[in-house]
Amino acid sequence: VLMLIMFSFTEGDYTPDARQLQLDSIAEFPDSIVPRLSFFSSHDNIIAFSGVGIDYADNERIGGLREGEILTFNSTLDASISASFDVYEDSVSQAWDSVITTAFVSLLLATMGLLFSRDAYKMVIHPIEKMKFTVQQLSENPLLHLEKIKNRNSSESNETDMLEQAITKMAALLRVGFGSAGAEIIAKNLSDMGELNPMIPGVRVNAIFGFCDIRDFTFATEGLQQDVMLFVNKIAEITHRHVVDSGGHPNKNIGDAFLLVWKLKSGKNTNSSGDLQRTLFDSSLKCMQKVIEDVRNVGNLGSFLKEKKSDISPPWASSLRNYNVNVGVGLHKGWAIEGAIGSKVKIDPSYLSPHVNITSRLEAATKRYRVPLLMSDAFFGGLSGSVQSKCRRCDKVSFKGCSDPMVIYHHDTFSLKKLEKRPNNYDNLLKITSWDNETDTENKGLIDDIISKLNSQNELVQREVFDALFNTYLDKDWKRCKIYCHLWIEHFPSDPVVNRMIEKLSAENFECPPSWPGFHVFMEK
Secondary structure (H helix, E strand, C coil), X not given: CHHXXXXXXXXXXXXXXXXXXXXXXHHHCCCCCHHHHHHHHHCCCEEEEEECCEEEECHHHHHCCCHHHEEEEECCCCCCCEEEEECHHHHHHHHHHHHHHHHHHHHHHHHHXXXXXXXXXXXXXXXXXXXXXXXXXXXXXXXXXXXXXXXXCCCCCCHHHHHHHHHHHHHHHHHHHHCHHHHHHHHXXXXXXXXXXXXXXXXXXXXXXXXXXXXXXXXXXXXXXXXXHHHHHHHHHHHHXXXXXXXXXXXXXXXXXXXXXXXXXXXXXXXXXXXXXXXXXXXXXXXXXXXXXXXXXXXXXXXXXXHXXXXXXXXXXXXXXXCECCEEEEEEEEEEEEEEEECCCCEEEEEECHHHHHHHHHXXXXXXXXXXXXXXXXXXXXXXXXXXXXXXXXXXXXXXXXXXXXXXXXXXXXXXXXXXXXXXXHHHHHHHCCCCHHHHHHCHHHHHHHHHXXXXXXXXXXXXXXXXXXXXXXXXXXXXXXXXHHHHHHHCCCCXXXXXXXXXXXXXXXXXXXXCCCCEEEXXX
């Protein structure tokens, strides 16, 4: 529109020129002086005239003009009559008009071009560049958390917005579905322009493995029916949140159990104990303690049943209200092969190693030892000294698939004073660990020393007594271990570790069998 307006002002004038008409009038009345006087009086820029007996030329003025600045008219009635005019000022005016018109058109075209390119960049080029950058980022770091997807109204979004949101969602689904174990699969296939190949070779990694299992899950499944998914996902949300916050990655969700991984860095400055990564060992232990505590805070399923109007029969509803939610945890450190398990039809990125199986068996052993968490000596060795001081040995065992026996540990999240509550079988525990007068006389010095340390308000001194108790157990001196156990439960009667040991040793009448190899063998999977 602006260009049309501009050109309307510069459009050519097709009205006959008055100078041409006056020349024709002179030619029509050659004997009359009036047309000639009128012609010369009307124009002060005449530089030459010839005809009707007049031959005039201003040679000086003509010499100062260019060819384009001289305009000559010839009469249409008599070709011998002609007049030349100085049109310098008109040429300058036309030149300025041309300059202004050209500048305006150039500015207008540049503005329109910029507006068009801005819209093209905003609507097409920028989204494509962003999608390309997103794919490049994912190929370098498949676990990258992309920016949150904006919820846009369908009327305001275009095709590139929809495509960008789709790529972001697919990236999030890849991260959630593949996890850390599938990061290499995603990276290789995004960076390689060839055909899809999910079956890449596995790699060996050193890591901390955690196994978390929901207690009495079969009972909850039978009672909750379809609502069991909500129950499991609530436990998974608690577990995964704490694991990610501590620097780990959830790997597999196996119904009622979760495999968790904290990868350890490998290099010349990192030895087998991971002494440069003790923070990761400490944080993984602290993380699982938080999981145990938060799951306990869920309490029973009574509140869950109130929120969800489930079609559960009254007997089941009554039983589930008495179902206390608890989990067991096993922690172990070792190597594993990280990679894709399956075929091109379906894969599961995971970890294959006997150390993963050991972690699962450590968790299963928590039921036997009546503690919520057990850790291997390999994991214990990576903890900082302050955390190790809060750990106690539970037993020395050999799991199925493990060639060497290991000491398993339990971590006390609270002071030993909280173990002073007496259990229902307290009197029976004292009875089966009591001794005769002869034993009392022979070990009077030892008994007095133990009692003195246990009466101390220093927990480190009290823990020395437990270490001595456990050493007598490993040294097969179960008669002396019986004395330690008796005096220990007098002060800390609700200690599940010692209670379990008393039950185990009392079955042998506190006599170590000659064939006992110094550790217990667990053949269960």
